[in-house]
Amino acid sequence: MHKLIAGVDEVGRGPLVGDVVTAAVILDPQNPIEGLTDSKKLSEKKRVALAQEIREKALYWNIGRASPEEIDKLNILHATMLAMIRAVEGLPVKPDFVRVDGNRLPAWNFDSEAVVKGDSLHAEISAASIIAKVERDNDMISLHEAFPQYNFAGHKGYPTKAHFEAIAEYGILDCYRKSFKPVKALLEEK
Structure with a gap:
């Protein structure tokens, strides 16, 4: 029997809106x-x-998430770690080893290593990177369908000029990360 090696990666630490999404594969x-x-x-x-x-x-494979509310409460780093824990603990089996993209590991009881640029070095991390990215992009497409005036399908929630213009015109939705400086500043202006 081969060792069960899980790869873990995250997507969506930088956007102003939506969940941070992780995957374990x-x-x-x-x-x-x-x-x-x-x-x-x-x-x-x-x-x-x-x-x-x-x-x-x-x-x-499994997806783990942390919501904008959790991001605001914990901060983006801790929320990302929480989402990673959810992704790995949600697998139907316990992996023998976990490789995480980046330079930090969540506080968990798995034999694991952090691998800088792991998404380019290890297939299991690459796979996690891909399904997490597609999952989060699909979230933004769904949000775009509900609120097309924000063009979430285009900027994927990242802080672009067009995104800031949409926020200025249409306001901040509940799905925004209110602790993020640009959003917080706009809320304080009101």
């Missing part, structure tokens, strides 16, 4: 997936196709 060594790399290096079309393939071929 345990790949099947007998069923490799071609083209895995850092999700930011892939086109949207390729990411979506790979995300589907990962969901079909991985032994196990």
Whole structure:
């Protein structure tokens, strides 16, 4: 029996709106997936196709989230760690080892390592990066459908000029991270 190695990555630490989304993925060594790399290096079309393939071929995968309210309460770093814990603990099996993209590990009881640029170095982290990114992008597309005037599908919640213009015109929705400086400043102006 091979070791169950989970890869973990996050998406959405920088946006002003929505959840921070993490994924934990345990790949099947007998069923490799071609083209895995850092999700930011892939086109949207390729990411979506790979995300589907990962969901079909991985032994196990799970999404973990932390809400804007949790981000505001805990701060983005601690909320990200919470989302990572949720992703790994939500797997139907306990991994033998966990590789996390970045330079920090959550406070958990898993044998694990943090790997800087891990999403480019380890297939399981790449896979987590891809499904987390597609999941969060889908969140933003859904938000866009509900509030098209904000163009969430375009900027994905990141602090762009167009996004700030939309906020100035239409206001701050409940899904915004109110502790983030640009949002907090706009709230204080009112």
